[in-house]
Amino acid sequence: MARFGLTALKSLLRRTPRNHWRAPQASWSRPFGQGWESPYTVRYASNLDDGPNHGMPLGGFGAGCIGRAPDGNFNLWHLDGGEHWFGTLPDCQFALFESNGQRQRAHALAVQPKADGSRPGAGEPLSSWQWYPASDGRRSTGTYAARYPLSWTHYSGVFAAEVSCEAFSPILPGNYRQSSYPLAVFVWTLRNPTQQPLDLSLLLSWRNSCGWFTNTDPAAAVHFRDDGSPEHNYVPAIGSTQGHHNRWVDQEGLSGVLLNGDIAAPIAEGQGQWCIATAPQPGVRIQRCSRWNPGGDGSDLWSSFSRDGSIPDSDNDRRSGADDPASAALAVQCRLEPGQSLEIPLVISWDLPVTAFASGSRALRRYTDFFDASGSNAAALAAEALRDWRQWREAIQAWQQPVLERSDLPEPLRMALFNELYDLASGGSLWTAASPQDPVGRFGVLECLDYAWYESLDVRLYGSFALLQLWPELDKSVLRSFARAIPASDPTPRPIGWYFTQGKGRVEAARKVAGATPHDLGAPNERPWDASNYTAYQDCNLWKDLASDFVLQVWRTFKLAPNGEDLRFLADCWPAAVQALHYLKTFDVNNDGLPDNGGAPDQTFDDWPLKGVSAYCGALWIAALEAALAMAQQLQLAMGLDTATEQRTFGSWLEQSRANFDALLWNGEYYKIDAESGTPVVMADQLCGDFYARLLGLPSVVADDRARSALQAVREACFEGFQGGRLGVANGLRRDGTPLDPNGTHPLEVWTGINFGLAAYYRLMGEGGTALAITGAVVEQVYGGGLQFRTPEAITAVNTFRACHYLRAMAIWALWATHTGWQPIPGAEREALAA
Numbered sequence: 001m002a003r004f005g006l007t008a009l010k011s012l013l014r015r016t017p018r019n020h021w022r023a024p025q026a027s028w029s030r031p032f033g034q035g036w037e038s039p040y041t042v043r044y045a046s047n048l049d050d051g052p053n054h055g056m057p058l059g060g061f062g063a064g065c066i067g068r069a070p071d072g073n074f075n076l077w078h079l080d081g082g083e084h085w086f087g088t089l090p091d092c093q094f095a096l097f098e099s100n101g102q103r104q105r106a107h108a109l110a111v112q113p114k115a116d117g118s119r120p121g122a123g124e125p126l127s128s129w130q131w132y133p134a135s136d137g138r139r140s141t142g143t144y145a146a147r148y149p150l151s152w153t154h155y156s157g158v159f160a161a162e163v164s165c166e167a168f169s170p171i172l173p174g175n176y177r178q179s180s181y182p183l184a185v186f187v188w189t190l191r192n193p194t195q196q197p198l199d200l201s202l203l204l205s206w207r208n209s210c211g212w213f214t215n216t217d218p219a220a221a222v223h224f225r226d227d228g229s230p231e232h233n234y235v236p237a238i239g240s241t242q243g244h245h246n247r248w249v250d251q252e253g254l255s256g257v258l259l260n261g262d263i264a265a266p267i268a269e270g271q272g273q274w275c276i277a278t279a280p281q282p283g284v285r286i287q288r289c290s291r292w293n294p295g296g297d298g299s300d301l302w303s304s305f306s307r308d309g310s311i312p313d314s315d316n317d318r319r320s321g322a323d324d325p326a327s328a329a330l331a332v333q334c335r336l337e338p339g340q341s342l343e344i345p346l347v348i349s350w351d352l353p354v355t356a357f358a359s360g361s362r363a364l365r366r367y368t369d370f371f372d373a374s375g376s377n378a379a380a381l382a383a384e385a386l387r388d389w390r391q392w393r394e395a396i397q398a399w400q401q402p403v404l405e406r407s408d409l410p411e412p413l414r415m416a417l418f419n420e421l422y423d424l425a426s427g428g429s430l431w432t433a434a435s436p437q438d439p440v441g442r443f444g445v446l447e448c449l450d451y452a453w454y455e456s457l458d459v460r461l462y463g464s465f466a467l468l469q470l471w472p473e474l475d476k477s478v479l480r481s482f483a484r485a486i487p488a489s490d491p492t493p494r495p496i497g498w499y500f501t502q503g504k505g506r507v508e509a510a511r512k513v514a515g516a517t518p519h520d521l522g523a524p525n526e527r528p529w530d531a532s533n534y535t536a537y538q539d540c541n542l543w544k545d546l547a548s549d550f551v552l553q554v555w556r557t558f559k560l561a562p563n564g565e566d567l568r569f570l571a572d573c574w575p576a577a578v579q580a581l582h583y584l585k586t587f588d589v590n591n592d593g594l595p596d597n598g599g600a601p602d603q604t605f606d607d608w609p610l611k612g613v614s615a616y617c618g619a620l621w622i623a624a625l626e627a628a629l630a631m632a633q634q635l636q637l638a639m640g641l642d643t644a645t646e647q648r649t650f651g652s653w654l655e656q657s658r659a660n661f662d663a664l665l666w667n668g669e670y671y672k673i674d675a676e677s678g679t680p681v682v683m684a685d686q687l688c689g690d691f692y693a694r695l696l697g698l699p700s701v702v703a704d705d706r707a708r709s710a711l712q713a714v715r716e717a718c719f720e721g722f723q724g725g726r727l728g729v730a731n732g733l734r735r736d737g738t739p740l741d742p743n744g745t746h747p748l749e750v751w752t753g754i755n756f757g758l759a760a761y762y763r764l765m766g767e768g769g770t771a772l773a774i775t776g777a778v779v780e781q782v783y784g785g786g787l788q789f790r791t792p793e794a795i796t797a798v799n800t801f802r803a804c805h806y807l808r809a810m811a812i813w814a815l816w817a818t819h820t821g822w823q824p825i826p827g828a829e830r831e832a833l834a835a
Contacts, residue, residue, distance in 0.1 A: 087117020
């Protein structure tokens with residue numbers, strides 16, 4: 001596809017349709033329903049690629065989420081914790097009827113879907129419905145825009161009325177209650193710009209999908225993909241109908257329909273209810289149809305709606321049998337005089353309180369701390385939304401305002417700061433109910449949907465900057481889970497996937513060695529948090545960066561959390577930090593103070609073998625020792641903890657490491673990738689440890705002049721020398737910008753999160769121009785290449801990507817920190833229990 005330059009991307013962000021509606025500042029926007037000419041496609045066939053038709057997710061963290069695309073269709077359904085289902089349900093949709101007394105029109109407010117995702121072989125769905133036309137090169141029919149957690153859909157050129165919808169969920173920094181709610185608010189604004197009255201009817205239809213989102217394969221068998229990574233079998237109960245029944249619900253300030261399913265005792269995963277609702281208001285009439293058949297041509301609902309805006313006003317609570325789908329609908333009818341406008345809030349809520357893992361393992365979702373876990377609270381959730389949506393929207397606008405006001409940051413960068421937060425909702429996130437041990441619950445986001453394990457520690461080294469600055473108690477929760485996992489062991493042998501990809505046959509290793517810092521907190525098909533090190537692509541017990549990553553993140557969160565220093569958190573993590581560093585030191589095979597890489601990929605670049613002391617792992621190690629010394633001193637001074645032994649040990653290791661790091665790795669211009677392989681490449685992220693040390697106010701790992709020299713080499717070889725800088729920074733190239741291996745994997749990829757982290761380092765070193773150039777290039781590729789709201793780990797020069805919905809891309813918030821000097825986001829400073 002033709003790539004967008006930054007100027008063109010700004011134009012994309014600000015595109016003004018013919019009726020002069022302007023996409024809000026710092027939002028990503030696209031003509032309604034317009035296709036992509038040549039979007040990025042997946043690099044490996046086994047990896048997920050649902051195509052570019054992705055919009056912003058709706059729903060709270062860990063509550064499950066739904067997604068409405070830029071063509072108006074609901075197509076993303078992340079309602080089973082950690083699992084993914086993508087497909088359009090055509091009857092889950094809005095529609096509008098309009099009449100001026102002489103002519104009438106009615107359209108479902110989405111581009112016509114090709115199929116019903118729950119019945120892919122059933123032919124054209126809802127054939128009697130009239131669908132909304134898509135924009136094309138000749139005509140704009142509207143605009144979709146998103147600035148997470150707000151999105152807007154504006155319709156133009158079809159109806160006489162001005163029609164727009166603002167959608168959001170109450171995602172609020174420092175809020176550990178409403179941010180977990182399973183609901184979406186849609187505020188429709190209808191205005192009559194004509195000289196005669198308009199009769200309008202706004203329809204919301206929704207499918208009963210109770211019981212769908214659970215794995216029907218009890219074995220959840222694990223196998224290896226062609227890229228060597230493990231995945232488990234997931235077979236949701238999509239399309240099941242037994243026991244579905246819908247009924248009207250009326251409460252103070254709410255009129256709607258409940259969509260129910262069978263509920264076991266105790267309630268099982270996927271069971272509960274949905275609610276669609278609106279608020280009664282003067283001058284409007286509400287009609288409700290509790291049951292209609294979405295499996296036919298849709299005429300039982302559409303015939304009357306397209307004729308006069310009415311729907312069958314019926315409260316039929318018949319229970320479904322097999323293959324007996326039931327949808328519900330409500331219609332809000334009004335007359336608008338010339339110049340008159342009306343806001344109509346509609347809410348979709350779901351109460352699916354249980355998320356289940358391996359057989360017998362389950363958790364209640366966080367929102368059940370504020371409602372019960374019966375699965376009968378969808379109406380109560382909707383009622384709170386209808387009561388408080390204006391307050392929530394104002395709170396969202398307030399926390400976004402400081403970012404919007406930073407005109408010293410390019411608008412595309414500000415846009416991406418907001419929109420990369422999407423992954424906290426749709427990245428398979430889990431957020432459990434609170435317990436005495438975990439007062440805000442346990443939290444986790446998948447590394448990505450292809451690598452479906454939680455909170456990969458090497459990835460969150462950069463990717464957790466958003467969580468730290470906006471929801472610091474959730475960041476602490478994750479790190480406490482790692483602290484508990486470090487002493488644990490699991491001797492179960494497992495095959496290591498990388499060796500299969502190398503043609504080396506079956507090589508096995510123990511799942512978890514006591515004292516080793518785990519790579520991740522487990523997977524949704526096992527026991528997340530309690531069974532760590534799910535990934536078996538490499539033997540993560542041998543990795544040389546994870547212990548350092550843990551120590552640095554603990555000290556970072558203690559020092560820089562917006563709600564202040566938390567000594568209890570630091571003390572909770574201290575024993576694990578000590579054990580982790582001692583374990584990592586056992587890999588110092590020649591006693592030079594620095595752990596040695598073993599020759600197989602044993603760090604975050606897990607297709608990239610390093611041998612001996614490496615710049616990447618060695619710099620992290622030195623920074624981690626500095627952080628551990630700072631921890632020890634803090635705990636001794638503030639809490640009276642005796643850390644003298646640890647201070648002597650870490651101080652001795654640090655002195656020895658510093659004496660040897662430059663001697664082994666400095667080549668006069670930059671740091672060699674390692675001391676023994678002889679690989680002649682400039683590694684882009686060679687000084688991540690120095691970045692972290694400087695960020696935390698610790699003694700730098702390397703001298704200023706050497707840091708600047710290395711950064712210059714990275715910029716010239718890996719950024720300017722790679723595709724002219726249009727894609728971002730490649731992971732590793734020769735000094736002249738040529739590849740060591742033209743068929744290489746990781747070295748020739750541009751990793752989105754690594755690029756954002758590098759940009760933060762450049763900014764920290766005073767090179768703001770380079771920082772913005774790198775960030776701008778990556779943002780342009782993601783949001784101009786059909787990767788929005790599914791940002792991948794990596795993109796390539798041949799228009800492919802790998803590993804979408806990737807956690808590390810939230811590293812863009814590291815650039816916010818270094819550029820603004822940690823400017824706080826309103827609300828993030830709140831204490832968790834006050835939320």
